[in-house]
Amino acid sequence: MKHLIPLHKRIEARIAMALLALAAVFVAVTAWVSYLEHLPDARDTASRQALQIARTMNYAVETVASRSALERFVLTVAASPRIRAIALASADGERIVAGSRLAWRDRSARELADTPVGPSLTRPLPEDDVTLWRPQRSEAVAISRLRITDPVSAVARSLVGGRVVVVLDASDVIARARNDALADGAWLAGAVSAFTLLIFLLVRRQVMRPINRIYHALKAQQFGESRHAAPETGSPEIRALARTVNDFLDLHHRVDRYRRVFQDLPVAVARIRLAGGRLRIEANPASRERLGVDMAGITDLRTLQALFVNDNQRRALTRALREHGLVQGREVLIAPGPDAPQRWIAVTARLALEDGKTVIDVIAEDITVRKEAMQRLNAERDRLRDIADSIPGAVYEYRLMPDGSERFPFVSDGLRTLLGLSPEERTDDPGTLWSRILPEDLDQMRAATRHANIGTPSEWHAEFRVRTDHGVRWLFGHAIPANDPGPGQLFRGVLIDITERKELEARLDRAARHDALTGALNRAGFEPLLEHAMATARRYDRPLSLLMADLDHFKAVNDRYGHEMGDRVLAHFARIVSDRLRNSDTLVRWGGEEFIVLLPETDPDGGWRIAEALRQTVAASTSPTGEAVTVSIGVATLRPDDTVKSLIRRADAGAYRAKRGGRNRVGGPFSGTTATQSAAR
Amino acid sequence: MPLSSLRRGTILLVVVFVVSACARDDPPALRLAINPWPGYGFFYIAQQQGFTADVGVDLEIVDTMSLRDSRLAFERGQVNLIGATPLELVQIARRADREARAVLVLDHSMSGDVILARPPVSAVRDLRGRDVAVEPGSVNLLVLASALEKAGVPASDVRLAPMPQSAMPDALADGEVSAAVTYPPFSDRMERLPEVRRIFDTTESPDTVVDVLVASKAIIRQRPDALRRLMRAYQRALDWARANPAAATELLARRSSQNSNEIRRALERIRMIGLREQRDYWGENGHLTGAVRRSIAALEAFDGRSIDLDPEYLLDGRALKKATGR
Incomplete structure (x- = not known):
């Protein structure tokens, strides 16, 4: 379980124990030194006390009256617990005169060898007082020569030249010395403990707690928790450590992120080293999982080369890498194994330096699916483009941008055919199209475009003409607004060449309004024209005249030469009249052999002159029959209250009058005389 | 919450010092003051024969020249046990400086005094x-x-x-x-x-003098077991002396610096009281109580002052009871 104890706790415990051990050693040493210092004093004290007692005995002996008194005195003194023994011996040392034990009375020193006083009684007696120290028994011994000068009793005389030995129990002073030493140690222990505590608190505050926080930050990192930065508190060194740890954590975090990215990349990433003819490849799992190639397991060049299906691709790749040091997105086909399906991969590789040696960093992406999809897409696109190109006309996409600009995102090649564009000319440029549209149709087409974009976009269709190298062509455009996330509004539509249809329509229109035999306007075509001309003349207050020409004796031609000849005569008539007319004039086959000529900007006089000129021209011409053909012409000029019918009726009435007047003459609004006169000239 | 290492260490340090300080306060040694009276000499025999050491008692014998010296040594606090008579016991009680109790009857003076x-x-x-x-x-x-x-x-x-x-x-x-x-x-x-x-x-007044072991109240309280063991060692000395009278006499003679004959004659005038013979002396009407009462009366007679003391108060037979198992 030890490893579960947090690091800082262990360090704290060790520091605390070290400080305590140091304090204990310090205290012990101090106590011991103090004891050694007190011990000599204690010995001296005990020795002095023993000597003092011995000297007291010395003085007392001189005046003692009897032996019993001496014994009583000695025993009384020796009753003190501190005195272990007292003995007073005669000069020859052969007799103990008095002692702290009654049993010692009159014994010799040798007999008391085993007693506390024994050794002191047998040793030579020095002149001066002597003190001895017996450390084993903590005893102080004082030996004093008895200096009795005037003995007052027999017992005193017996002790002249003798000695007194006092054995003092010094254990109390030794104990006191020990206690003093312990007290010193205790005081010091308190001081050292307080100092140690302060040091420890300081260390804990300045070192351990910051280290603890750093430790937690590191632990959190280790267990993958959200990132904790180490707080930068404590001593300068700890703060520096915290910053270093933070840098480390940042680096670790980054490296870990990169490592995860490296590991989780959906593309294979590898570094290829070539050392001593062998390959050493470091690769992420994707190389095996996605490409099916155990890159790390490849150790020789041949195996690496065998991955390439196409040798040319491999050589090209190698060459490009060697020449440029970089290959980007090169697509190559590889065979991961004999049974594994071939794969397309996109290779990006570059040469790099690692420790002074060249290595190859490779990124390989499996693009097999994309490649196949792209191929399918391309085929589909080609097919659609073929379809688009094969239909008559052009298919296009047109986008009207919010700023009013236009573009063609897509235009099929049909537009080139429609407009007869050269390959250099761009079809996606709207200007190319607009410049080909006839100015008179451009406004109409733009109006249609605006209309389609007002409010909710709506269908657009327009017919307009464009200039091509082959002349003017009619185009029909039809587009539908498309739902599209792009800017502005997208339309998809077609452009179709409708020139032939337009021409057909023109022909049909002409056929409906013109006489097929003579090419002149027929009645259906004439009436709207006449109404328009009448309205114009009235609006601008201009004159308008109308001629009604009726071929003379045409029935006889039919009867004599047949209808075919009749038709040729009619065509002949129409031709010579048309040739004679002004551009603004209009010839109309009104029915059978009746023709009307509309003369804008022509007053009655002008109408008369033209009618006369026509009469003469016809009369002067040679008809297909070889015979002269004449014509009777009625002239009418527009009056303010005229209607179409009234105007034609008056012209018809003039023609009738001309007929009735003898034919080959002009009958007009003037009198019949005038007509007659005209005919006479 | 567990104590930190520092706190534990500090407390340990303090405890060590307190314990070491307490350890210095050793129980007092048994210091027995006895005069040359042969009746007290059996403690010397017990000590010299190693009976006290056998029972683990650290007995120190302090020789005095008289009962008075023994009493004075007791009153000065130099000893905590004395061999004495009830009269010394009453004397000590009168001073009231140091309380004392008779804990064991040692001998009965037949004609010794x-x-x-x-x-x-x-x-x-x-x-x-x-x-x-x-x-x-x-x-x-x-x-x-x-x-x-x-x-x-x-x-x-x-x-x-x-x-x-x-x-x-x-x-x-x-x-x-x-x-x-x-x-x-x-x-x-x-x-x-x-x-x-x-x-x-004292043959004329056989109950007059009884010798007892007087102990300070402090030693009774602090070392009752040591007292009990001392009594057993004392009994063993008595037994040994009865079995080895010559040797016992010799020992007693050496101790008191007398010759053996003197000791022998003195012992003939003393009746030693063993642990098994204590019963008659204890109790309200025992010989010891009477001896104490007579001691009080004698002191009153010679001093002319009355002494207000309960004899029972000066007796403590608890250690004896434990020593005899009764």
Whole structure:
């Protein structure tokens, strides 16, 4: 379980124990030194006390009256617990005169060898007082020569030249010395403990707690928790450590992120080293999982080369890498194994330096699916483009941008055919199209475009003409607004060449309004024209005249030469009249052999002159029959209250009058005389 | 919450110092003060024969010259045990400086305590108006009071000459005093003096003198077990002495610097009381209680002051009970 104890706790415990051990050693040493210092004093004290007692005995002996008194005195003194023994011996040392034990009375020193006083009684007696120290028994011994000068009793005389030995129990002073030493140690222990505590608190505050926080930050990192930065508190060194740890954590975090990215990349990433003819490849799992190639397991060049299906691709790749040091997105086909399906991969590789040696960093992406999809897409696109190109006309996409600009995102090649564009000319440029549209149709087409974009976009269709190298062509455009996330509004539509249809329509229109035999306007075509001309003349207050020409004796031609000849005569008539007319004039086959000529900007006089000129021209011409053909012409000029019918009726009435007047003459609004006169000239 | 290492260490350090300080306060040693009275010599035998060491008792014997010296040593606090009579016990109690209790009966003086006199004194009644040597405050007073009472002489009719036992032989020989109240071994020396004769001994008043072991109240409280074991060692010494009388006599003689014959004669006048014979002395009506009561009366008689003491208060038989198993 030890490893579960947090690091800082262990360090704290060790520091605390070290400080305590140091304090204990310090205290012990101090106590011991103090004891050694007190011990000599204690010995001296005990020795002095023993000597003092011995000297007291010395003085007392001189005046003692009897032996019993001496014994009583000695025993009384020796009753003190501190005195272990007292003995007073005669000069020859052969007799103990008095002692702290009654049993010692009159014994010799040798007999008391085993007693506390024994050794002191047998040793030579020095002149001066002597003190001895017996450390084993903590005893102080004082030996004093008895200096009795005037003995007052027999017992005193017996002790002249003798000695007194006092054995003092010094254990109390030794104990006191020990206690003093312990007290010193205790005081010091308190001081050292307080100092140690302060040091420890300081260390804990300045070192351990910051280290603890750093430790937690590191632990959190280790267990993958959200990132904790180490707080930068404590001593300068700890703060520096915290910053270093933070840098480390940042680096670790980054490296870990990169490592995860490296590991989780959906593309294979590898570094290829070539050392001593062998390959050493470091690769992420994707190389095996996605490409099916155990890159790390490849150790020789041949195996690496065998991955390439196409040798040319491999050589090209190698060459490009060697020449440029970089290959980007090169697509190559590889065979991961004999049974594994071939794969397309996109290779990006570059040469790099690692420790002074060249290595190859490779990124390989499996693009097999994309490649196949792209191929399918391309085929589909080609097919659609073929379809688009094969239909008559052009298919296009047109986008009207919010700023009013236009573009063609897509235009099929049909537009080139429609407009007869050269390959250099761009079809996606709207200007190319607009410049080909006839100015008179451009406004109409733009109006249609605006209309389609007002409010909710709506269908657009327009017919307009464009200039091509082959002349003017009619185009029909039809587009539908498309739902599209792009800017502005997208339309998809077609452009179709409708020139032939337009021409057909023109022909049909002409056929409906013109006489097929003579090419002149027929009645259906004439009436709207006449109404328009009448309205114009009235609006601008201009004159308008109308001629009604009726071929003379045409029935006889039919009867004599047949209808075919009749038709040729009619065509002949129409031709010579048309040739004679002004551009603004209009010839109309009104029915059978009746023709009307509309003369804008022509007053009655002008109408008369033209009618006369026509009469003469016809009369002067040679008809297909070889015979002269004449014509009777009625002239009418527009009056303010005229209607179409009234105007034609008056012209018809003039023609009738001309007929009735003898034919080959002009009958007009003037009198019949005038007509007659005209005919006479 | 667990203590931090520092706190644990600090507390440990403090505990070590406190314990070491307490360890210095050793229980007091058994220091026994005894005078040369042979009845007390069996503690010496117990010590010398190693009986006390066998039971683990650290006995220190302090020799004194008299009961008074023993009492004074006790009162000075130099010893905590003394061999004494109830009279010393009462004396100690009167001072009230240091409380003491009789814890064991040691012996019964058959004729050990004597009154020796020189002419013209030939009987106790002749002591009227005479100087009698006594050891002040000691059992001498009890013996004298008993003798005077028996002879019908008031205590106030005699003059007390206080002196230690060791001074009595010379005082009696020199005629300084007419009589002396004494006991062996001092009595033996005095009886050898010419004209000195015995006018009273305790055979005439057998219950007068009882020797007891007096212990300080502190030692009873602090070392009851040591006291109990000391009593057993004492009994063993008695048993050993009965089995080895010659050796015991020799030991006792060496201890008191007397010859064996003197010791033997003294012992004949003393009846040692073993642990098994204590029963008659204890209790409200026991001999010991009576001896204490008589001691009080004797002191009152010679001092003329009444003593307000309950004899039972001075007796403590608990250690004895434990030692005897009763």
